[in-house]
Amino acid sequence: MNTATIPAAPLDGVATGPPRRTGWHALDVTEVRHLTADTVAVTLDVPAALRDVFAHHPGQHVTVRHRRAGTELRRSYSVCPPPHAPGTLRLVIKRAGPGGFGDHATTRLARGDRIELSPPTGMFALPELPCAHHVLLAGGTGITPLAPMAAHALRRDPACRVSLVHSVRTSADAVLADELAELKDEFVDRFTVLYVLTREDRGSGGGPLARRLDASGVHRLLAAVDARPGPDTTFALCGPSGLVATARRVLADGGADPSLVRWELFTTDGTESGPPEPAGRAARAGEARVTALLDGRRRAATVLPHDPALLDALLRTHPDVPYACREGVCGSCRAKVLSGQVTADRQHALDERDRAAGYTLVCRARPCTPEITLDFDA
Incomplete structure (x- = not known):
């Protein structure tokens, strides 16, 4: 999932501090209910110790990490809590084709299995407008x-x-x-x-x-x-x-x-979403240095000429950097450019306001200057 929105006020009882976007938590599957031939609703138990971690606004999503045959798949799903079931988290998952997590969820996932998830994130929400x-x-x-x-x-x-x-x-x-x-x-x-x-x-x-x-x-x-x-x-x-x-x-x-x-x-249908970020030729001839602020900590990496995006450089030494789709759709890797310049295409998760405010999607961004500083917490 991705979003192009402004944050709304938090729900009652939801922590108001900066959300932690990193870390993985294994939750137990309590129910797998088939909604259609290719769609299931997966309900997960959230233990008391993780209630604050998985507190969320309507419209937010989580990233699922699925390991299979030595590879890792990541997919983002909106949190769709079941009615009248506190202490649970539910994901509606559709099978898109063979071999993906949707295929696994609709054909093999069962009660008692465990799923690895990241904390909820995203800013898709209704404007706080009374009597609307x-x-x-x-x-x-x-x-x-x-x-x-x-x-x-x-x-x-x-x-x-x-x-x-x-x-x-x-x-x-x-x-x-x-x-x-x-x-x-x-x-x-x-x-x-x-x-x-x-x-x-x-x-x-x-x-x-x-x-x-x-x-x-x-x-x-x-x-x-x-x-x-x-x-x-x-x-x-x-x-x-x-x-x-x-x-x-x-x-x-x-x-x-x-x-x-x-x-x-x-x-997506393969079309571009808006113009590339600030004009400039990507620094492909040599290396670039990227510094990222995430969960209050600084992370640094070297962007090599063959790296497809800043994300690839960061993941080499910092596997906790958030991402999911790598296609500019889910918005999990959204960050603000504090210094330097980047260029990016397929920014589906951003709109004009996001770009004007200096945000980019790290999975699509490439450096235009030798030094880049990003803020994932912004």
Whole structure:
């Protein structure tokens, strides 16, 4: 998962100090429940000694580390806590193909197994705007951060409204639909859920409807839930890059305040996301020195000419440096450039505000100057 947002206020009972982004913790699997043919909900027990470590905001994610055949896989998943189950943490995991962690989780993971996770991180959250209309648009498993965000907003602010649109291929792919129905029953006057089925059989011999949401479709959906851009309407988008990009364009054309539009991706389509970071030729002819601040400690490494990114140099001597996808999607390696210059492409997890503030994704960044200083804690 990745994000381009501003932090929200913490939940009641959640520690307010700087989050620790490093370290791994093995949690016991208490349940593996199949939601669809290729998606499972994995519930994990969080012992009392780790409750503070895994305290989180709705919308945050964890990184799973899976070791297999001498290799290490890392994947990021949104925290989607089960209703009425304190002391647990739940991940909704989809099988993307053979050999990955999703394949392992959907075919072999069982109660009693253990999973290694990093502490929750990320800044995907609804703006703290009282009496607002929160409009949420999810594509596929992009529902996993948005469902807990909807529940939290409804319970935190008795004057707010929440409208959630979930685009899925068929009704069988609408994960968490039962929980959203219960939430609708609890907040019948303030919560609206609308499903868009892009490949559902239309019946009467019409065959399946196989079409992605385009700009006009997004317009119609926003009108259907009475979502009008304004100072009291917020938007949160999560799903494939094409859907999120289309919705962002529609909202921008409609005059939505960019600070009230939050978004996160879970897949990309290979397109670039914004321009490279500050102009300059990457320092490929020689070595560069990178210093990183992480959890209040300084780490230093030498970037060699053949290193694909700053992350590779840091990992050689500091394996606790956070990362997951290496594709600029999850945002786990987000850091602020304090000195020096970098260039980077495929910065899907950053928006214009992040770039203007000096942030980069270390998995995509390359040096433009001989000395670089990064702050992962910023």
